[in-house]
Amino acid sequence: MIMKRNKNIIVIALLLMTMLFSACDKHLNIEPQQSIDDKKVYTNEAGIVNALSGAYSILAGPDFFAGTSVFHSDLIANSNNSTIGWIGTFNGYKQMNNKSLDPTEATIATKWTSAYEAINILNNCLANLDSIKDVDVKRSVYGQARFLRGVFYFELVRFYALPYGFDPSKLGVPIVTNPVLDLSKITYPSRSSISDVYTFVLNDLTAAKDSLEVGGANTNGGLASSTNASAFLVRVYMSMSDWANAAIEATNVIDVFGASALNVTPRLCYDNIAYTFEDVFMIRQNLVSNAGNSNNGVGTFYASLPGFGRGDAYVRAGHLALYEATDLRGGLMDNPYAKTAADINEMYYWGVGTNAGRRMTVKFAKFDAYVNVIRLAEMYLSRAEANFNNSSAIGDTPMNDINVIRARANATLLVGAPTLAEIKTEWVKEMCFEGHALGNLKRWKGSTIAPSTSPWAGQSIPWNDGRLVLPIPQREMDVNSNLVQNDAYIH
Numbered sequence: 001m002i003m004k005r006n007k008n009i010i011v012i013a014l015l016l017m018t019m020l021f022s023a024c025d026k027h028l029n030i031e032p033q034q035s036i037d038d039k040k041v042y043t044n045e046a047g048i049v050n051a052l053s054g055a056y057s058i059l060a061g062p063d064f065f066a067g068t069s070v071f072h073s074d075l076i077a078n079s080n081n082s083t084i085g086w087i088g089t090f091n092g093y094k095q096m097n098n099k100s101l102d103p104t105e106a107t108i109a110t111k112w113t114s115a116y117e118a119i120n121i122l123n124n125c126l127a128n129l130d131s132i133k134d135v136d137v138k139r140s141v142y143g144q145a146r147f148l149r150g151v152f153y154f155e156l157v158r159f160y161a162l163p164y165g166f167d168p169s170k171l172g173v174p175i176v177t178n179p180v181l182d183l184s185k186i187t188y189p190s191r192s193s194i195s196d197v198y199t200f201v202l203n204d205l206t207a208a209k210d211s212l213e214v215g216g217a218n219t220n221g222g223l224a225s226s227t228n229a230s231a232f233l234v235r236v237y238m239s240m241s242d243w244a245n246a247a248i249e250a251t252n253v254i255d256v257f258g259a260s261a262l263n264v265t266p267r268l269c270y271d272n273i274a275y276t277f278e279d280v281f282m283i284r285q286n287l288v289s290n291a292g293n294s295n296n297g298v299g300t301f302y303a304s305l306p307g308f309g310r311g312d313a314y315v316r317a318g319h320l321a322l323y324e325a326t327d328l329r330g331g332l333m334d335n336p337y338a339k340t341a342a343d344i345n346e347m348y349y350w351g352v353g354t355n356a357g358r359r360m361t362v363k364f365a366k367f368d369a370y371v372n373v374i375r376l377a378e379m380y381l382s383r384a385e386a387n388f389n390n391s392s393a394i395g396d397t398p399m400n401d402i403n404v405i406r407a408r409a410n411a412t413l414l415v416g417a418p419t420l421a422e423i424k425t426e427w428v429k430e431m432c433f434e435g436h437a438l439g440n441l442k443r444w445k446g447s448t449i450a451p452s453t454s455p456w457a458g459q460s461i462p463w464n465d466g467r468l469v470l471p472i473p474q475r476e477m478d479v480n481s482n483l484v485q486n487d488a489y490i491h
Contacts, residue, residue, distance in 0.1 A: 042128035045137060052125055052141060055118045055148050056223075060283040062296035063114040065373045068107065069155055070298045070435035072096060074313070076468055077437035079449040083319045083428070086451070087355060088301065088312030098454035099467045103489050107296065109473035111159065115152045116176065122149045124179040140223075143211030147224035150204030151232055157197045159470045160486070163442040164194055164240050166464040171484060172197035190482040201236055205229045216256050227256045228281045231374045234382050238443060243390035250383035251395030253280060257376050262408050266329045266430075269375060271341040271366040278376035285368050292367025299364035302433060304351025306339050308367050311355030315348055320359065322429055327411040329429055332359060341365035361433045377430055380404050385423050402426055438468065 041047040060066055075096040078084045086097045092107035101108065122145045132138040156173045174189040175197060192200075208229040215225030230252040237246035261277045263269050268276060275282060291297035292308070303309025323330025331346030338344055338352050344362050351360045363372075384401035387393055395401075403413045405426060414422070427440055441448060442463045450456035461467055466488025477483050 042124050043131055045132045045134065048125050048128060048132060048141060049137070051121050052144060052148075055121045055125075055145075058114050058118040058121075059148060059151065060285070060291070060371075061114070062291040062298075063111045064155060065283050065435075066285065066291035066371045067296040067298050068111055070433075071296075071301055071313075072111070072159060072470070073435045073438035074433060077441045077448055079451075082448070083316060083432055083437070085314045085316050085358070086312065087314070088310065090295070090312075093301075093312070094453070097451060098456075099448070099450050099461055100455050101467070101471055101489070103471035103474040103477065103485065108470050109475055110296075111470075112156070112473050112476060115156050118152050119149055119176060120180050122152075123177055124181065127179045139211055143208045143226075143229075144224045146204045146211065147208035147229050147232075150201045150208065150229075153197060153204070154201045154232065154236060157194060157201070158239065158439065160472060161194050161197070162466065162469055162486075163464060164198055165442065165445070168193065168195035168198065170194050171486075174483070175200055188480040188482050191484060198236065198240060202233070205233050205236065209233065214256055216258075216261075222282065222284045224281075227253055228374075231280045231379065234379060235374075235439070238382055238386065239439060241389070241443070243386040244392065244394065246386040247383050247390065247392065247394035250379040250386065253379045254376065254383070254395060259404070261376055262404065264408070266347060266409055267345060267362070269372065269377075270363045271369045273366075273369055275370070279370075279372065280374040280376055280379065282373055283371040285370055287368050290368045291371075292364075292369075297367070298371070299367050299369075302361055302364040303367075304353040304355055304358065304360050305341070305365060306353050309351075309353055309360075309365075311351045311353060311358060311360065314351070314355070314358035315361055317359070319428075319432065320348065322425060324411060327409050327429070329409045329411075341369070363433050372434060375434075377405055377408075378436075381423070381427050381430060384418070385420075385427075388418070388420060388423060398423065405430055442468070 041051050058064065062068065071093070074084060075086065075093060076099070078086065078097055088094065092105045095101045095105060125141060125145045129138055129142055132141060153173070153175070161172045162170050170193065171191040172194040173191055175192045176189055178187070180186055208224060209226045212224060212226040212229065215227050230249045233249045234246050234253070237249065257278065257280070263276050263278050269278065273286070285292065292299040299308065300310055301312045304311030320330055320332060329347050332348040332350070333344050333346035334350045335343055336352055338349065341362060344365060347362055348359050349362055351358050380401045383395055384398040388398045397417070399414050399417050402418050402423065406413055424440070424444060427436065445463045447460045447462045448468070450459045450461055452458070456467070466486055469486050469488065471489040472483055472485050477485055
């Protein structure tokens with residue numbers, strides 16, 4: 001059963017969201033409440049905006065972009081000899097690294113349940129738009145709700161279904177559009193096809209793009225904008241190998257931000273408590289509201305500093321070997337006295353906290369920092385790859401786009417058109433540890449090698465193998481006879 005939550009929808013009004021809404025249009029400057037009765041929440045503008053805040057909070061939480069949407073991707077795609085070394089003890093994450101997933105594992109179930117909780121909130125917001133009298137607020141809420149729903153469905157289909165490029169007629173995830181307030185009226189939907197889910201995502205994100213205002217860095221206070229919708233459309237089109245549309249949407253984003261919008265150095269992109277020049281979409285965190293100290297917070301795994309991080313995931317030496325000596329993205333700092341991210345000025349450091357003495361990425365070295373979801377650098381890399389595969393130069397050439405990234409990193413510039421292998425390597429060097437590994441592996445039709453701790457030790461697992469897909473949570477299977485389990489988990 002997709003929605004099994006308490007009869008009252010609990011909308012947690014995190015300080016994160018208070019900051020977020022107070023920074024945007026005056027029509028949305030509403031003080032959130034802590035708990036709203038689900039029969040009353042959607043009857044007026046304040047309640048609906050508050051509910052929308054709740055959906056943002058879920059997206060900003062440890063089950064998505066401040067946690068497992070990054071870490072699930074990196075671990076499932078990880079090879080025994082690739083970027084990440086894993087020494088963690090949490091069972092769910094060991095299963096991901098080993099490509100041996102259990103449908104009863106709680107981490108897998110939480111992502112599913114949280115997504116559909118948010119989707120139900122958004123469906124209720126959309127169904128009750130007439131409760132909003134102010135036309136501008138109504139349009140904004142509509143666009144943001146469509147944006148968020150599209151993002152949640154994309155996260156679901158990319159983790160719980162086979163890749164679009166394998167066979168889009170295969171099972172995706174249930175598409176639910178009917179709002180639920182009365183639990184006695186809950187239905188038990190079956191899974192739609194991957195193709196249908198992707199069409200739904202595209203429709204939602206396109207509607208958001210057409211409804212919301214264009215926004216560059218920090219012009220929308222962290223809320224969705226038309227530009228954000230374009231950026232997520234890039235991800236969707238890239239997953240579909242729709243290269244022309246991916247390049248067009250990437251160009252839309254790049255043109256809004258401007259060619260000079262990249263931060264001066266790679267290190268300036270991370271561990272910030274404010275927006276930077278190149279942040280397209282970012283999760284806002286602070287000392288009170290953050291996922292960094294949770295068991296699923298991404299910094300918990302990737303940091304090893306005094307009082308922060310378990311150092312579960314370290315950087316293999318082979319990864320650092322990808323960078324040439326001058327490349328600012330490959331620097332390794334040894335500061336045994338480092339206490340915080342501010343003490344580290346390179347992209348990698350030797351851990352000095354839990355599991356010390358291993359190479360760590362600095363990208364998540366501050367637990368209350370804002371979390372990068374989409375950076376402008378991703379748009380350049382996506383456009384370069386899309387134009388390469390499309391034999392086109394929409395917006396610019398692949399060489400020029402790659403050189404924008406390499407120039408910022410002080411790496412040697414290309415003097416001719418890049419090969420696809422060079423574009424892929426640039427992706428790994430620039431975007432590593434940011435949740436792109438699984439999507440890249442599937443898009444590039446690659447494979448991963450199961451680690452020595454896996455039941456499949458040493459086995460090459462291809463991009464379209466069901467072991468790289470999360471199982472449908474068993475508790476959902478138990479209550480919904482219309483659901484079909486992914487093939488790899490049917491025994």
